[in-house]
Amino acid sequence: MASLPAADPTNGGNFDIGTGDAEALGLMSPATPAVARLGFASNINWSFDPSVTPAANTTDNVGTIEHEISETMGRYAWGGTTVDYANAFTALDLFRYAAAGVRVLAPYHGNATAFFSLDGGASNLGTWNNRLNNGDLADWYPQGPAPG
Numbered sequence: 001m002a003s004l005p006a007a008d009p010t011n012g013g014n015f016d017i018g019t020g021d022a023e024a025l026g027l028m029s030p031a032t033p034a035v036a037r038l039g040f041a042s043n044i045n046w047s048f049d050p051s052v053t054p055a056a057n058t059t060d061n062v063g064t065i066e067h068e069i070s071e072t073m074g075r076y077a078w079g080g081t082t083v084d085y086a087n088a089f090t091a092l093d094l095f096r097y098a099a100a101g102v103r104v105l106a107p108y109h110g111n112a113t114a115f116f117s118l119d120g121g122a123s124n125l126g127t128w129n130n131r132l133n134n135g136d137l138a139d140w141y142p143q144g145p146a147p148g
Contacts, residue, residue, distance in 0.1 A: 003095070003120040009103055010089050017090070020072045036072040038065065067139075096128065097121030 020036065022028045040046070040061070047054035050062040093105045096114045100121040104114045115124040129141035 003118060009094065010105060013089050013105070015089055015091070018072075021091075038068050038072070040064070092116075097124075 017025075017027065019028070019031065023030045045058045046061040046064075047058040048061050050060075054060045089105050094103070095116055095118060096104045097117045097120070098104045098114055102121060114128050115121075116126045116128065117123055118125065127141050129139045
């Protein structure tokens with residue numbers, strides 16, 4: 001990625017790679033049993049058709065599965081992890097910006113807006129959820145990536 005700096009942007013911090021990512025990258029052997037399991041509540045009115053927008057009062061099952069798998073692979077549900085944000089960062093943090101050229105390494109930084117960018121913050125490809133009371137930090141906020 002052209003926007004990645006030559007020098008360490010974390011100033012000596014540690015990168016925290018999720019077990020799923022580490023296994024996929026061959027940095028560790030796959031765990032037995034699996035490191036994660038996904039389950040879905042039976043009291044939710046699920047929509048299973050990925051080609052149709054879910055009706056009111058239904059939840060998109062495919063989108064939910066994709067979301068949970070992405071967290072299993074290393075895009076953490078920030079609110080419930082043990083990541084020490086002062087000393088550990090994830091790969092996603094390298095693409096979190098507050099403005100062009102202004103990288104924001106920690107997912108929670110008050111009420112400021114941070115967004116995903118591959119070009120050093122020049123383009124906002126999607127706004128992150130940056131507020132602890134809105135669910136998982138680092139999820140798309142409010143509903144998904146910003147339109148192109």
